[in-house]
Amino acid sequence: MIAVHIENLQCSYGKEPILQEISFSIETGEFFIIIGPNGSGKTTLLKTINSIIKPQQGNMEILGTPFQTYTRKSLARLLAFVPQEVPSDFPFTVKDVVLMGRYPHLGVFGLEKEQDQEIAKEAMEFTDILHLATRRLSQLSGGERQRVFIARAICQEPQIILLDEPTASLDLAHQVRTMDLMERLKREKGITVVMVSHDINLAAMYGDRLLLLKEGKIVKLGKPANVITFEILEEAYGCVLMVNPSPLGDFPQVTLVPQRILLNS
Amino acid sequence: MSRQPRFLIRRIVTLSVLLSLLLLAVTVLGISIGSSGSNLYSLYQYLIHGEEIDPVLKSIVWRIRLPRVLLAIQTGAALSLGGLVFQAILRNPLAEPYILGISGGSAVGAILGILMGLAYFPGVSLMAFAGSIATLLTILLISMGQTIVKKDSLLLSGVMVNAFCSSVIMFFISMTHDTRLHNILFWIMGDFSLANMQQVLVLFILLVPCFLLIFWLSHTMNLLLMGKEMALTMGVNVKVITVTLLLTTSFMVSAIVAYSGLVGFVGLVIPHLLRLLLGSDHRLLVPACILGGGTYMVLCDLLARNLPEQGEMPVGVITAFIGAPLFIFLLRKARQ
Numbered sequence: 001m002i003a004v005h006i007e008n009l010q011c012s013y014g015k016e017p018i019l020q021e022i023s024f025s026i027e028t029g030e031f032f033i034i035i036g037p038n039g040s041g042k043t044t045l046l047k048t049i050n051s052i053i054k055p056q057q058g059n060m061e062i063l064g065t066p067f068q069t070y071t072r073k074s075l076a077r078l079l080a081f082v083p084q085e086v087p088s089d090f091p092f093t094v095k096d097v098v099l100m101g102r103y104p105h106l107g108v109f110g111l112e113k114e115q116d117q118e119i120a121k122e123a124m125e126f127t128d129i130l131h132l133a134t135r136r137l138s139q140l141s142g143g144e145r146q147r148v149f150i151a152r153a154i155c156q157e158p159q160i161i162l163l164d165e166p167t168a169s170l171d172l173a174h175q176v177r178t179m180d181l182m183e184r185l186k187r188e189k190g191i192t193v194v195m196v197s198h199d200i201n202l203a204a205m206y207g208d209r210l211l212l213l214k215e216g217k218i219v220k221l222g223k224p225a226n227v228i229t230f231e232i233l234e235e236a237y238g239c240v241l242m243v244n245p246s247p248l249g250d251f252p253q254v255t256l257v258p259q260r261i262l263l264n265s
Numbered sequence: 266m267s268r269q270p271r272f273l274i275r276r277i278v279t280l281s282v283l284l285s286l287l288l289l290a291v292t293v294l295g296i297s298i299g300s301s302g303s304n305l306y307s308l309y310q311y312l313i314h315g316e317e318i319d320p321v322l323k324s325i326v327w328r329i330r331l332p333r334v335l336l337a338i339q340t341g342a343a344l345s346l347g348g349l350v351f352q353a354i355l356r357n358p359l360a361e362p363y364i365l366g367i368s369g370g371s372a373v374g375a376i377l378g379i380l381m382g383l384a385y386f387p388g389v390s391l392m393a394f395a396g397s398i399a400t401l402l403t404i405l406l407i408s409m410g411q412t413i414v415k416k417d418s419l420l421l422s423g424v425m426v427n428a429f430c431s432s433v434i435m436f437f438i439s440m441t442h443d444t445r446l447h448n449i450l451f452w453i454m455g456d457f458s459l460a461n462m463q464q465v466l467v468l469f470i471l472l473v474p475c476f477l478l479i480f481w482l483s484h485t486m487n488l489l490l491m492g493k494e495m496a497l498t499m500g501v502n503v504k505v506i507t508v509t510l511l512l513t514t515s516f517m518v519s520a521i522v523a524y525s526g527l528v529g530f531v532g533l534v535i536p537h538l539l540r541l542l543l544g545s546d547h548r549l550l551v552p553a554c555i556l557g558g559g560t561y562m563v564l565c566d567l568l569a570r571n572l573p574e575q576g577e578m579p580v581g582v583i584t585a586f587i588g589a590p591l592f593i594f595l596l597r598k599a600r601q
Contacts, residue, residue, distance in 0.1 A: 072500050
C-alpha cells in the first residue's frame with residue numbers, strides 16, 4: 001500500500017516558487033529520507049505532506065485518500081510530526097506532553113482514559129524516558145526533549161511519522177540513538193518514517209530510499225547507493241565530495257574534501 | 266504510573282468543590298458587611314436558623330448587597346477567564362483584557378450606546394461588544410507580522426489603544442453635560458453599586474454558555490501553547506479554535522464592561538496565581554479561574570466599599586493597586 005502519493009505538486013511563498021513538478025510515492029513501512037542543499041524545499045515538502053502548508057497545485061493522497069477529505073483530527077490520527085526545534089519553555093511535565101499526543105483520539109471534553117495512560121506509558125518506555133515522566137520539560141537536555149516529542153508522536157498512534165531534521169542539534173550519541181529509535185519504530189511497529197535530513201551519511205545508513213531535492217525539484221529518487229554518487233551529489237551541492245562504500249555495510253559513505261587538499265593535488 | 270486513570274476528573278471536581286466553598290464563604294461575608302454596618306451574627310441566625318430579622322436589613326441584604334456581590338462574582342470570573350484565554354492564545358503571559366485595550370474598547374462602545382439613549386440590554390451591551398471586537402481587530406492588525414504575534418508589539422499596541430480609548434471616553438464626558446453621564450466617572454474604574462437582580466440574571470444567561478464553551482476547549486488551549494504548527498499536526502483546527510475563543514472572550518468581557526465598568530488587572534492576577542498553585546493544565550485552570558476570580562473580586566469589592574470612612578471607592582482602584590505591581594514584576598521576569 002502507498003503511504004503518501006504526490007502528483008505534480010507545486011508550492012510557493014508569494015510569487016517565489018518553492019516546489020515544482022514534484023511527483024513521487026512513499027511505500028508504507030518505508031524509511032524515507034529527504035535530502036538536499038539549504039533552500040531546496042525539503043522542509044516545505046514535509047510541511048505540505050503534513051498539510052501545514054497548502055499546495056498551489058497538484059494532488060496528494062495520504063494512505064489512498066485525497067488529503068482534502070481529512071479533517072485536522074482524522075489526519076492527526078494517521079500522521080504525527082516531530083519538529084526540528086522542540087519548545088523548551090512548554091510548562092508541562094514529560095508525561096503531560098506525551099499524553100497530549102492522545103488529543104486526536106479523545107472524546108468531547110478532552111479527558112484521558114485509562115487506555116490513553118497505558119499508551120502514553122508504552123510510548124515513554126519505547127523511547128526510554130519513563131524515568132523522566134514527572135520532570136518538567138525545561139529541566140531536560142536537548143536530546144531528552146527530542147525523545148519526549150518523539151514519544152508524544154508515537155502516542156498519537158500514527159501510521160506515518162514525519163520528522164524535520166531531528167538530529168540537527170544533537171551530539172553524536174543522541175544522533176545515532178534517535179535514528180536507531182526511528183528504525184525500531186519502523187521495524188517493530190510498522191510505522192512509515194519520513195524524515196528531512198541534513199546529514200547525508202546518516203541518510204545513507206538508515207534510509208530505505210532517499211529523495212534528493214535541489215531548487216524545489218527532484219534530482220534523484222532511489223536506494224542510497226543510487227542517489228549517493230559523487231556525480232549526483234557534486235552537481236546538487238556544488239562542492240567536491242568523495243563517495244566510498246561504507247566499511248559497515250551495503251551503503252555509501254560521503255567524505256567532504258577541504259580546499260587545501262584539492263589545491264595540493 | 267502513579268496516577269490513577271480518573272485522576273484528572275477527580276482533581277477537577279475536588280478543586281471546584283473547594284473553590285465553590287470558598288466562594289460561598291466570601292459571598293456570605295459580602296452580603297453581611299456594608300455601609301450600614303456588619304451584621305454577620307444576625308444574618309447567620311437568619312440564614313441558618315430562619316430567625317426573623319429587621320425588615321430593613323433584610324431588604325438591604327437581598328436587594329442591594331446580594332446583587333452587588335453576584336455582579337462582583339461575575340465580573341471577577343469573566344475577567345480572570347478572559348485573561349487566561351488571551352494568555353494562552355497570544356502566548357503572552359502579560360495579555361489581559363484591560364491591558365490589551367479590549368475593556369477600553371468595550372467602554373467606548375458602551376458610552377456611545379448610553380449617549381444614543383439605548384437600553385442597557387441589548388443596546389448598550391451590543392455596542393460594547395462591537396467596541397471590543399473593533400479594538401481586538403485593531404491590536405491584532407497593528408501587532409501582527411505575517412503570522413507571528415510579537416510579544417512586545419502586542420502589549421505596546423494594547424497600551425496605545427487603551428490610551429486612545431481613555432481620551433475618547435474623556436472627550437465624551439467633557440462634551441456632555443448630561444445626567445446620563447452622571448455615573449460614568451465612577452463606572453470608569455469599576456462600580457458594582459448600581460447592580461440589580463435583573464442585570465445579574467441577564468449576565469448569568471450571557472456568561473454561562475461562554476464558560477461552558479471555554480471549558481470544552483480547555484484541553485485544546487493546552488495544545489495551542491505548543492505553537493501553531495505543532496497544534497495543527499496534533500489535530501487542532503487552529504484558525505477555528507482561535508477565532509471562537511477570541512470572539513467568546515471579547516463577548517464575555519464586553520458584557521461585563523457594559524454593566525460594571527473598567528476593572529483592570531484581574532485577568533493577570535488570578536491566572537498567574539492559580540498557575541503557581543495548580544500548574545498549567547487549562548482543564549483545571551478554567552474552572553479555577555471562574556471560581557477563584559469571583560472570590561477575588563468579592564474580596565476586592567469588600568475592601569473598596571469599607572476602606573473609605575465615608576462612601577466608597579471604585580473597585581478598579583483596589584485591583585490596580587494589586588495588579589499593576591504584579592504586571593511590572595512579570596514584565597521584568599519575561600525580559601530576563
